[in-house]
Amino acid sequence: MTGIALPYTKRTLANGLDVIVHEDHYLPLVAVNVWYHVGSKDEQPGRTGFAHLFEHLMFEGSEHHNKGYFPPLQQAGALLNGSTNTDRTNYWEVVPTSAIDLALWMESDRMGFLLPALTRDRFETQRDVVLNERRQNYENRPYGFALMAIMAALYPAEHPYNWMTIGSADDIRTMQLEDVQAFFRTYYHPANASLVLAGDVDASRAFDLAEHYFGEIPAGAKPRPVTAAASLDRERRLVLEDRVELARVYLAWHSPAMFAEHDAEMDLAADLLANGKTSRLYRSLVYERRIAVDVSGYQSSREIGGFFLLVATAAPGQALSDLAAQIDRTIEELIEDGPTAAEMERAEAQAEAHFLYRLQTVGGFGGKSDQLNAYNVLCGTPGYFAEDLARYQAATRETVRAAARHVLRFDARVALSVVPRGQQALALPGSETLAVS
Amino acid sequence: MAVDRSHLPDVGPDPSFAFPSIVHHTLANGLRVRAVEHHSVPIITLALQLDGGSGGDTPGREGLAALVADMVDEGTGSLNAIDVSDALARIGGDYDIDVGPDATTFSLTTLTRFAERGASLLAAMVTTPALRDADFERVKRLRLDRLRQLKDSPPALAERAFLRLMYGSHPYGHLPIGADETLRRLTPADVATLHRDRFGPAAATMVVAGAMAAADLIALVDRAFGQWSAASDGSPETPASALTSFPMPPRLALVARDAAAQSELRIGHLSARRDTPDYPALLVMNAVLGGQFVSRINLKLREEKGYTYGARTGFDWHKGLSPFALQASVHTVSTVDAIRDALAELEGIRGNRPPTPQELGLAKASLTRGYPRNFETAQQVARAVTQLALHDLPDTYFAEFVPKVHAVTADALVAAAHTYLDPSRLTTLIVGDYAAIRDTLPSLNLGEPELLPIDV
Numbered sequence: 040m041t042g043i044a045l046p047y048t049k050r051t052l053a054n055g056l057d058v059i060v061h062e063d064h065y066l067p068l069v070a071v072n073v074w075y076h077v078g079s080k081d082e083q084p085g086r087t088g089f090a091h092l093f094e095h096l097m098f099e100g101s102e103h104h105n106k107g108y109f110p111p112l113q114q115a116g117a118l119l120n121g122s123t124n125t126d127r128t129n130y131w132e133v134v135p136t137s138a139i140d141l142a143l144w145m146e147s148d149r150m151g152f153l154l155p156a157l158t159r160d161r162f163e164t165q166r167d168v169v170l171n172e173r174r175q176n177y178e179n180r181p182y183g184f185a186l187m188a189i190m191a192a193l194y195p196a197e198h199p200y201n202w203m204t205i206g207s208a209d210d211i212r213t214m215q216l217e218d219v220q221a222f223f224r225t226y227y228h229p230a231n232a233s234l235v236l237a238g239d240v241d242a243s244r245a246f247d248l249a250e251h252y253f254g255e256i257p258a259g260a261k262p263r264p265v266t267a268a269a270s271l272d273r274e275r276r277l278v279l280e281d282r283v284e285l286a287r288v289y290l291a292w293h294s295p296a297m298f299a300e301h302d303a304e305m306d307l308a309a310d311l312l313a314n315g316k317t318s319r320l321y322r323s324l325v326y327e328r329r330i331a332v333d334v335s336g337y338q339s340s341r342e343i344g345g346f347f348l349l350v351a352t353a354a355p356g357q358a359l360s361d362l363a364a365q366i367d368r369t370i371e372e373l374i375e376d377g378p379t380a381a382e383m384e385r386a387e388a389q390a391e392a393h394f395l396y397r398l399q400t401v402g403g404f405g406g407k408s409d410q411l412n413a414y415n416v417l418c419g420t421p422g423y424f425a426e427d428l429a430r431y432q433a434a435t436r437e438t439v440r441a442a443a444r445h446v447l448r449f450d451a452r453v454a455l456s457v458v459p460r461g462q463q464a465l466a467l468p469g470s471e472t473l474a475v476s
Numbered sequence: 477m478a479v480d481r482s483h484l485p486d487v488g489p490d491p492s493f494a495f496p497s498i499v500h501h502t503l504a505n506g507l508r509v510r511a512v513e514h515h516s517v518p519i520i521t522l523a524l525q526l527d528g529g530s531g532g533d534t535p536g537r538e539g540l541a542a543l544v545a546d547m548v549d550e551g552t553g554s555l556n557a558i559d560v561s562d563a564l565a566r567i568g569g570d571y572d573i574d575v576g577p578d579a580t581t582f583s584l585t586t587l588t589r590f591a592e593r594g595a596s597l598l599a600a601m602v603t604t605p606a607l608r609d610a611d612f613e614r615v616k617r618l619r620l621d622r623l624r625q626l627k628d629s630p631p632a633l634a635e636r637a638f639l640r641l642m643y644g645s646h647p648y649g650h651l652p653i654g655a656d657e658t659l660r661r662l663t664p665a666d667v668a669t670l671h672r673d674r675f676g677p678a679a680a681t682m683v684v685a686g687a688m689a690a691a692d693l694i695a696l697v698d699r700a701f702g703q704w705s706a707a708s709d710g711s712p713e714t715p716a717s718a719l720t721s722f723p724m725p726p727r728l729a730l731v732a733r734d735a736a737a738q739s740e741l742r743i744g745h746l747s748a749r750r751d752t753p754d755y756p757a758l759l760v761m762n763a764v765l766g767g768q769f770v771s772r773i774n775l776k777l778r779e780e781k782g783y784t785y786g787a788r789t790g791f792d793w794h795k796g797l798s799p800f801a802l803q804a805s806v807h808t809v810s811t812v813d814a815i816r817d818a819l820a821e822l823e824g825i826r827g828n829r830p831p832t833p834q835e836l837g838l839a840k841a842s843l844t845r846g847y848p849r850n851f852e853t854a855q856q857v858a859r860a861v862t863q864l865a866l867h868d869l870p871d872t873y874f875a876e877f878v879p880k881v882h883a884v885t886a887d888a889l890v891a892a893a894h895t896y897l898d899p900s901r902l903t904t905l906i907v908g909d910y911a912a913i914r915d916t917l918p919s920l921n922l923g924e925p926e927l928l929p930i931d932v
Contacts, residue, residue: 063516065516065852066493066848066849066851066852067491067492067493067848068848068849068852102481103481103482104484107770107775107779109769109770110770110838111484113768113769113770113838113841113842114487114837114838114841114842115487115841115845116490116841116842116844116845116846116847117846118846118849133846133849134846135487135490135491135845135846135848136488136491137487137488137489137490137491138487138488138845140485140486140487141484141485141487144479144481144484144485145484147479148481152481163782164779164780164781164782165782166782167781167782167783167807168778168779168782168784168785170807171738171782171783171784171785171805171806171807172785174737174738174785174805174807175738175784175785175805176785178737178738179630179736179737179738179740179805180629180630181625181628181629239491251477251479252479255478255479282628283625283628284624284625284627284628285621285624285625315561315565316549316557316558316560316561317558317561317562317565322558325618326557326558326614329614329617332618332621332622332625352625354617354621355621355624381562384566385562385565385566388565388566388567388568389565389568391568391587392567392568392569392570392586392587393568395517395518395519395568395587396519396568396570396585398517399516399517399519399852399853399854400852400853401852
């Protein structure tokens with residue numbers, strides 16, 4: 040298919056800031072998107088949740104605008120947000136073309152001049168907000184602790200993927216303002232950041248504006264890349280009781296890192312195994328046998344290493360061991376015979392469509408500006424879009440089969456049962472009981 | 477030149493923006509078509525909106541409209557459910573159903589080069605679904621299981637209980653999924669009857685937006701849906717939207733959830749219909765009060781007190797009388813303090829703390845200056861135009877939106893708050909740890925809490 044492209048121009052300022060521009064004049068909007076190459080993988084055990092709490096503080100004011108980050112931008116008609124994951128922290132605004140200077144002034148002020156505005160009061164309030172975010176999205180949500188338990192079982196204690204980005208509540212409670220200052224100096228500077236301007240702006244003007252607002256910020260030292268290895272030498276079976284009506288089984292494996300060999304294949308394998316009514320597990324577990332009420336799966340591509348997850352929720356009264364046995368049979372078939380030609384045709388069509396859908400928005404999470412930064416920060420060039428699609432087009436029945444055979448081993452995985460309180464009998468046999476909070 | 481950091485840079489005049497023009501056409505069978513050209517990316521969205529949503533469920537059959545909508549992709553002609561999903565996937569299709577209180581919308585987004593296949597597939601699914609008994613039993617079973625799982629989710633429990641408290645047994649008073657006892661009673665005959673009576677061209681609007689000429693978009697719909705005919709005109713006998721008033725005693729209600737980490741809150745009452753002439757004033761009022769990050773309630777409960785990850789207010793617009801509500805999930809120990817602060821804000825905006833000129837300016841600017849953002853994708857455009865069709869709004873609505881918001885004065889805002897926000901009629905609902913907060917509730921002076929069952 041022709042015409043799927045994400046063109047751009049890139050320059051690097053003297054202080055090390057990457058600046059990437061993509062023109063799209065369809066609407067009078069400009070997306071400003073900044074990535075800092077820091078996430079929860081840069082934290083230490085006992086200090087988890089730090090990168091994310093820091094993200095909150097970026098919205099509390101900076102030296103020359105020593106109050107909330109939102110009001111002037113909302114006054115200008117902006118939509119804005121930020122997020123933190125294991126590998127990076129991103130911040131974005133989508134503004135009317137007329138407010139591009141404002142957005143760049145604000146972003147550059149918090150990149151260069153955050154600390155003078157950071158008070159103990161603001162820090163402590165945001166610590167409470169984050170504790171409430173954790174309560175809302177994990178503690179008070181069904182199955183909310185499942186991924187925490189899986190990460191802790193997949194990775195050893197000192198591995199930076201051992202904990203989730205939200206962090207442990209105890210760690211969050213004991214954080215100190217002084218820690219924040221050191222963190223800012225290490226990670227928040229031009230040499231560890233990447234800026235994209237996408238939308239209704241001419242490239243030459245965009246570069247001039249970036250130089251004007253960000254050029255004066257001193258360069259910092261590029262942080263050392265984080266590396267770590269992890270592997271499993273057996274199947275670890277775990278059970279977690281939760282306030283849930285229906286039991287659920289999670290199967291998790293180590294899988295290729297983002298953009299590594301077999302990463303795209305495992306993404307395709309997740310779809311053909313567990314996503315949508317056409318997937319093999321939906322058909323066998325939900326549609327035909329009716330022993331599950333839902334199935335899902337994904338390849339989580341991350342910088343240091345990926346994980347592959349399959350999830351199935353049992354229908355009332357069904358044992359998780361029956362679900363797991365059927366899932367294992369389905370995996371065996373995939374490893375034995377690979378996908379069918381029809382499955383590959385369908386996957387191909389979906390991949391093309393999804394890459395095209397990704398070109399619809401200039402800003403926000405997953406918009407064109409965010410994608411350019413993802414490629415730039417995580418694989419060194421913003422121009423990886425076409426190659427990314429090519430990875431999916433190059434996948435064959437044989438490469439998907441090989442990837443599945445390599446990753447989906449029964450003797451090297453985590454099998455987590457989440458069961459209603461007091462019903463451990465529903466779990467996979469031989470599961471070790473966990474307590475997570 | 478060094479950056480002048482002594483003040484924020486000025487924002488220039490708002491860039492001009494032409495709203496999408498809508499081409500109307502009615503097919504020979506009565507299907508109303510609205511076509512919008514959208515040429516950014518070669519993608520097309522077809523959105524078929526049928527009159528009558530969950531508010532059309534008759535008493536005892538709550539959950540029927542949503543179940544029928546769910547059956548639409550379960551097979552047509554010789555295709556079974558898996559075949560339908562396969563056909564959708566092969567065109568990279570993104571199929572979605574939205575069952576609202578007043579309408580049900582089936583939409584399909586695909587690449588323009590698959591427009592023909594997409595349109596005819598959607599037409600077959602909606603107009604001639606197989607509605608097989610075996611599929612019905614399976615889908616109903618899954619929906620009953622889903623309903624059971626909603627008991628695990630505090631926001632779902634709160635939504636369900638709040639609708640019941642607002643509307644009682646009125647057809648707006650249930651979630652689209654319905655309730656266990658009504659869902660169990662539904663039969664294949666109910667599904668067939670609803671499909672026969674409500675699915676017809678005269679009761680539907682097709683909105684199509686995409687990277688094609690408007691005439692081609694219309695011709696596409698005509699080829700796919702031109703043969704559709706129906707026995708009935710599709711209108712429910714007594715539409716739920718007739719609702720204009722409802723008794724609303726003040727009360728405190730509680731759904732107990734032992735050891736919950738947070739209290740899920742809903743505070744509100746029935747307020748206005750979508751067709752109120754005060755709609756722009758209510759939008760601005762809500763933006764000041766709780767409709768955006770920098771509104772009073774979020775700044776108070778999150779940014780000042782740290783009680784919650786976020787608090788907001790809003791209208792859940794229906795054609796009939798619609799609820800206005802605050803929603804937030806707050807730390808259990810902060811429950812009473814958060815409610816007290818929230819109630820004070822609801823009082824303040826209609827009483828001793830009218831909006832300041834700065835607040836009014838900020839609210840209007842945030843509603844209007846980013847407005848073009850809502851028209852970036854074909855899906856967004858189609859959704860916006862289905863809203864015009866649903867609420868009988870003119871094609872000039874988008875162009876008039878910005879000036880109408882700008883025309884709202886502080887006095888008009890306060891007057892609207894007086895008319896549509898009444899602190900003496902508020903329902904305060906808590907889904908949370910009753911034992912932990914029980915002793916603190918009397919300090920709210922809202923009376924004894926009414927304890928609701930989990931499946932109210």
